[in-house]
Amino acid sequence: MATTLRTKTKKTKAAASSSPAKWVGQPIRRKEEDRLVRGKGIFVDDQKLMGMLHIRFVRSSYGHAKITRLDVSKAAALPGVVCTLTGAEVKSMVKPFIEIGPDAGQKIADYPMAVDKVVFQGEPVAAVVAETRLIAEDAAELVEVEYEPLPPVLTAEEALKDASLVHPEMGTNRNWHGVFEYGNIEKAFQQAAHVVHIGRLHFHRFSSTPLENNAVIAVWDSRSERIEYWSNNSFPSFAAQFLSPALGVGIDQILMKSFDIGGGFGIKITNYPYMAVCALASRKTGGRPIKWAETRTEHMQASAHGNERTFFDTRVALDKNGVITAIDSRHVDDCGAYPRYEPLGCVIWAQVLPGAYRVKNVRIDVNQVVTNKCPVGPNRGYSRMQQLWFIERILDICGHTLGVSNDEMRLRNYIRKEEMPYTTPNGCVYDSGDYAGMLALGKKLIGWDDWKKKQAAARKEGRWIGMGIGSTLDSGTNNFGQAQIINNFAPFSGQSKAANVKLDIYGEVVVSLGSVPQGQGHETTAAQVVADVLGISPDLVKVKPGFDTEQNVYTGHTGTYASQFAVTGLSAIHGAAVKLCNEISRLAAWALKGKEKDLEFAIGAQGPEVRDRRTKKSINYWGLANLVNVNNAGMPETLWDVTLNCRHVYHAPFQVPDVKRKYGNLTLTYAAQIHVAVIEVDRETFQPKILAYACVDDCGRTINPRIVEGQVHGCTAHGIGAALMENCAYDSDGNLMASTFSDYTPITAMNMPDLLYGHMESPSPFSYNGAKGMGEGGAAPVHTVCAALQDALYSSGVIIDDSHNTGDSIFRALQRAGSGGFASMVRVEHPRPSR
Amino acid sequence: MYAHPFTYHRAQSLGEATKLLHQLGEESRVIAGGQSLIPLMKMRLARPTALIDINFIPRLSEIKDHNSEVRFGALARHADIEMSEHIAGIPILHDCASGIADVQVRNQGTIGGSLAEADPSGDWAATLLTLETSLVCAGPQGERLVQMDDFFKDAYTTVLGREELVREVVVTKPAKNSGGAYLAFKRSACVYATGSAAVQITLDAKDTCKDVRIVLGCVGLTAIRAKQAEAELRTKKIDERTIARAADAAREAAEPQNDMRGSADYKRALVAALVKRAIGIAVRRARGEHVEAGHEYVGR
Known part of the structure; x- marks a missing residue:
């Protein structure tokens, strides 16, 4: 399997591109920074177009209710209001969005606005369009809506009962079901020395909190019948594939543009329903631009949350040494009210089915349910973090139960460096990595042995200090073929990215990205790659910010998601740069009356140039671009194909998985994050305090270590926030309890520990540059913090069964532990007692 | 996130503020630091028809060391108090002022506003109730001194009359021991x-x-x-x-x-x-x- 994945990079004739990397690997300052720190970034809400109108949504205050009356007449009559939209009207203008899932899921009628009933708090029921944002807000208050509440479905358990249905047309709340079974489960359990049964585990709902909320400007021009979008959607090709059939507009007529985006983390992929309504409003107002800039409360209530997952009936088989031989479990994923990227999450976790471990026999029964909560969207670490958290909990619970320390438990179970590339039971290929080596580095950074001594001394004083390890795989460059495991009619597979590199008329080197950067520094790393190919410096490479379909650098996979730019985006840019380099070489050989083999790429007195080593003659980029673009009489016909404007599409080397067996390679690269934490739980306030924190990352060859370290810091903050603070909790009526930052409490600098950072490089054999995508190690601290809390509190009878832990929840867990809650949670059998 | 329309009035003295409160009626509100009021207005949970800005009243933000007392003008910002040399002998005031919300709130929010708002979660009430504290309140009938122990009636409710404002917070310096x-x-x-x-x-x-x-x-x-x-x-x-x-x-x-x-x-x-x-x-x-x-x- 592994060998089929090796990519062959064509050797270029150009001398410069075979020279060793000068810029790739350097921690150069980001090109974007100057613009962004000086306030020169251009975000959607900064744009003001002639005749632009503002849209404001009227949203449901109920989680589940029938709409019994909706009257927009008072709003429509307010001076400055141009039009209104209701769900019924929207329904008459569009087709429901396509559904990815098969069977029951196909029956969902997902309109971008509620029609007869609302299925989550914050769902839009009407919209008003006005000359100013203030008028729109005033008008929205005048829309009269009456509801008849229905019983809300709020947990996995309730949803499975099908007593109250979120979408009656589905006939069930079960959106998808499948069993992922590999190896020989029953045999493994029969032969086990220990079998550990674990009760209900729960991975909570949290989200990302990008500084910039969702925002869209839409113009539906009735003359050209084109829809132009300026948005911060981070996966515009996906959005267009949903919008085109819903709006009845050819996909080539939908233009997508982004410039600066203030963070996304996946959450902005599913803002397309709002993009649809904005287009309809533009059409209704005769093609005037419509701006929607989401408020923070709207973002919290009704953009997207991360997937919530509950794990039932877990059985773990282990041999006498504590090596896990089998895992059997039942998982229920809660995708909220509409499966808008789902049920892809029902397979994406399988990219990391065994986590970082060698377990061969795995059976996981997966259900996904719809509930009366905000629809989910991909959230950094999407669907894999839930699985990794589950596996890490198993490791810790089994380790504590059997008396094996948590570092030893991992060392006994980790996939070994020498086993790489490693094929998992479900056919995924871990490209490279040294998890034990990373753990050793993490332990060294944090001073593990010293802390062990301090911990033992502290325990004698009655203090609760825990040491935890979290092993996270950041699988990157996804194979969309896994969608066919969800629905074998799904017409997607593989992965691709496009890019364009050109010499413009005055000889400028210009790169058009086929990605949608949201703060990942793509302009910088792209410039580093191009600079190395052409033998120039990154500041001589102009990288256009943002994405624009008009630049024709997209494929159906275009977007920034799934930890892949360093592989897919840079491979496309590298390929385009090599093509350009070859064209320059051919052109320069003719212009200098020399031979290509004698040419060298360099920087001369007049900027970048090509020199003939033999004749010492040279021609600069302006001269070359001039010859092709505006001064081309006399050029030989053999050079007429030279345009100095080179597009390249990178294709990841994937096969369609075996859908029946649910087997195949689902991602190309596996970056890893091993985090180590020491946490003390205060005996009186029950508050967890992080005493020390180390993160070790390995994302293969790094393009820019500064950017990588920054992403690791950001991911770590996100994960610590998720583990200890951030929770999209609902009350029993379906009200989101965290609709402002006062209640959601995203992590602040005051909560962050100092981070110890370590870095290793296991080059990927599957990318031209040895790089692996990264940036989605977001949940690494969730596993790590839970592991440390488990270590701190196991002896007090607490099993950490939730990914979200606060002083309050720890206080209550300790109270439950006192009343015997532990025994029902974990049970051990010894079918074959070790001799 | 736009407030309901309101008119804006800048008071030059506390007397003028009191008069404006009377003239502009029940739905007018005084704005000092605005750290509670403005978010409430943006969420449209508060809808004053008129705002009376007292930030430009001279000398209302002074902190004075006055023999046995430290006197805080109602507009003293939390950050001013945190940095003030006059609270050196009263460390509890530093504990409180230095951690109220975040830096932006501390730079803008005022001690008088916080007390008059009477949020059950406000930091100043608990702190000042441990000290000998009194409040100089100014209203249409002139000034009166209210003991801190008598100031709060309920959540978001104080003994202040509708047209009455806190002018000064007077803290008696604690004994040496x-x-x-x-x-x-x-x-x-x-x-x-x-x-x-x-x-x-x-x-x-x-x-x-x-x-x-x-x-x-x-x-x-x-x-x-x-x-x-x-x-x-x-x-x-x-x-x-x-x-x-x-x-x-x-x-x-x-x-x-x-x-x-x-x-x-x-x-x-x-x-x-x-x-x-x-x-x-x-x-x-x-x-x-x-x-x-x-x-x-x-x-x-």
Whole structure:
């Protein structure tokens, strides 16, 4: 399997591109920074177009209710209001969005606005369009809506009962079901020395909190019948594939543009329903631009949350040494009210089915349910973090139960460096990595042995200090073929990215990205790659910010998601740069009356140039671009194909998985994050305090270590926030309890520990540059913090069964532990007692 | 996130502000730092028809060391108080001022505004109730002095008349052998605390507790004076046993509610722990030790 994945990079004739990397690997300052720190970034809400109108949504205050009356007449009559939209009207203008899932899921009628009933708090029921944002807000208050509440479905358990249905047309709340079974489960359990049964585990709902909320400007021009979008959607090709059939507009007529985006983390992929309504409003107002800039409360209530997952009936088989031989479990994923990227999450976790471990026999029964909560969207670490958290909990619970320390438990179970590339039971290929080596580095950074001594001394004083390890795989460059495991009619597979590199008329080197950067520094790393190919410096490479379909650098996979730019985006840019380099070489050989083999790429007195080593003659980029673009009489016909404007599409080397067996390679690269934490739980306030924190990352060859370290810091903050603070909790009526930052409490600098950072490089054999995508190690601290809390509190009878832990929840867990809650949670059998 | 339309009026004196409140009617509001009012207006939970800006009234933000008192103008910003040399002998004020919300709020929010707002989770009420504090209030009938103990009536409700404003907060300097501490536990920088405890202890020559005040914040409709907890310490030797009894009494005195900050039971446990620690710090400070204290956060 592994060998089929090796990519062959064509050797270029150009001398410069075979020279060793000068810029790739350097921690150069980001090109974007100057613009962004000086306030020169251009975000959607900064744009003001002639005749632009503002849209404001009227949203449901109920989680589940029938709409019994909706009257927009008072709003429509307010001076400055141009039009209104209701769900019924929207329904008459569009087709429901396509559904990815098969069977029951196909029956969902997902309109971008509620029609007869609302299925989550914050769902839009009407919209008003006005000359100013203030008028729109005033008008929205005048829309009269009456509801008849229905019983809300709020947990996995309730949803499975099908007593109250979120979408009656589905006939069930079960959106998808499948069993992922590999190896020989029953045999493994029969032969086990220990079998550990674990009760209900729960991975909570949290989200990302990008500084910039969702925002869209839409113009539906009735003359050209084109829809132009300026948005911060981070996966515009996906959005267009949903919008085109819903709006009845050819996909080539939908233009997508982004410039600066203030963070996304996946959450902005599913803002397309709002993009649809904005287009309809533009059409209704005769093609005037419509701006929607989401408020923070709207973002919290009704953009997207991360997937919530509950794990039932877990059985773990282990041999006498504590090596896990089998895992059997039942998982229920809660995708909220509409499966808008789902049920892809029902397979994406399988990219990391065994986590970082060698377990061969795995059976996981997966259900996904719809509930009366905000629809989910991909959230950094999407669907894999839930699985990794589950596996890490198993490791810790089994380790504590059997008396094996948590570092030893991992060392006994980790996939070994020498086993790489490693094929998992479900056919995924871990490209490279040294998890034990990373753990050793993490332990060294944090001073593990010293802390062990301090911990033992502290325990004698009655203090609760825990040491935890979290092993996270950041699988990157996804194979969309896994969608066919969800629905074998799904017409997607593989992965691709496009890019364009050109010499413009005055000889400028210009790169058009086929990605949608949201703060990942793509302009910088792209410039580093191009600079190395052409033998120039990154500041001589102009990288256009943002994405624009008009630049024709997209494929159906275009977007920034799934930890892949360093592989897919840079491979496309590298390929385009090599093509350009070859064209320059051919052109320069003719212009200098020399031979290509004698040419060298360099920087001369007049900027970048090509020199003939033999004749010492040279021609600069302006001269070359001039010859092709505006001064081309006399050029030989053999050079007429030279345009100095080179597009390249990178294709990841994937096969369609075996859908029946649910087997195949689902991602190309596996970056890893091993985090180590020491946490003390205060005996009186029950508050967890992080005493020390180390993160070790390995994302293969790094393009820019500064950017990588920054992403690791950001991911770590996100994960610590998720583990200890951030929770999209609902009350029993379906009200989101965290609709402002006062209640959601995203992590602040005051909560962050100092981070110890370590870095290793296991080059990927599957990318031209040895790089692996990264940036989605977001949940690494969730596993790590839970592991440390488990270590701190196991002896007090607490099993950490939730990914979200606060002083309050720890206080209550300790109270439950006192009343015997532990025994029902974990049970051990010894079918074959070790001799 | 746009407020309902309102008119804006800039008062040049407290007298003018009072007159404007009268003229502009029931729906007019005074704005000082705006750190509570503006978010409420943006969320349209507050819809004043007129705002009377008192930020341009001269000398209303001064902090003065006045013999046995420190006098804080109503517009003294939390950050001004944090940085003021005049509070050197009253460390509990520094504990409080230095951790209120985040830097932006501290730079803008005012002590007078915070007290007049009477949010059950405000930091100043608990802190100032442990000290001899009085408020100079100015209204249409002139000025009156209100003792801090009499100021709060209920959540968001004080004894201030509709056209009456806080002009000055007067704190009597504690005795030399007195020390205090304010501890508040917060989930993140920009939010109200989950629970807080303010303690001011005066020791006598034999190192026993001559007098003490213990006040709990965020666990009731107003800050709660834990009188039984005080009784457990007053005239007694402060040791592990009496501190534990005081903490238990504080737990009983709390009247918290379940919310996103925590369950009621948890908040009782939390304030008991904070009271215990605050007593310890207050005693050390009363003995002349320098001890850093203030707000604590999830995670560190």
